Structure formats: C-alpha cells, structure tokens
Amino acid sequence: MRVLTRMGLAAVLAGAAFSQDNGTPAAFIAADVHPTQDSGNPLQNRMRGPFTGGGHYDFRGATLVDMIVSAYTVTPEKVLGGPNGLDYDRFDIRAVTPPTSSASVNDTTSRCLKN
Numbered sequence: 001m002r003v004l005t006r007m008g009l010a011a012v013l014a015g016a017a018f019s020q021d022n023g024t025p026a027a028f029i030a031a032d033v034h035p036t037q038d039s040g041n042p043l044q045n046r047m048r049g050p051f052t053g054g055g056h057y058d059f060r061g062a063t064l065v066d067m068i069v070s071a072y073t074v075t076p077e078k079v080l081g082g083p084n085g086l087d088y089d090r091f092d093i094r095a096v097t098p099p100t101s102s103a104s105v106n107d108t109t110s111r112c113l114k115n
Helices: 002-018 064-072 105-114
Strands: 030-035 048-053 056-062 091-096
Antiparallel strands (some): 030 091, 056 091
C-alpha cells in the first residue's frame, strides 16, 4: 500500500508540472519526492515547511494530509477518506521552481495536488 501511495504522490507532482497550459507557469522545473527517513526520534520526524525562496520549494516530513491542509487552508479534521497511511506515511519534497515564480506557498502546494 505504501508503494502505491508513493507512486500516486509522484504521479501527482509530475502531472502538476507537465500538465500546465502555456499561459500558466509550471509548478516545478524539477522535483524529488521520497519517503522520509525514520530517525528514531519523534521530534525529528515532524513536518517542516513548506519553505519557498531562491527558486526552491522544500516540504519535509509531510503527510498527504499535511500537504492538503497547507494547500487549501483547512483543518486536518476536514480531510476525510483516502487510503490507509494518508496521515501516517511521511514524504520529503525538494523542488526547483521557475525563477520568475511569484506564487505563494499555498498556490504552489495546491498546484501539486490538483492533478
């Protein structure tokens, strides 16, 4: 199940980057999405980000629920349904954004999740 979740997340991020029309800048030039390494310390495994700036986007230790909450400015209690692990599996996202991108963190995250 985790493999399917990871593949789905990668497909969402790749789809967001490649399915933009010509009038809208791509969300990312390149993105690296991988499962968060478990450090054994619960304080180090918590979510950090999303951070943008200098042509980079970093979101570390984020669950899919964290990404949805960040993108759509809702509370975690409003996110219902989905596969097992939606609020358990954590991912690190590192991406390069277009240099002329003026999109907010919420806009960038929501573009990743829309497709």
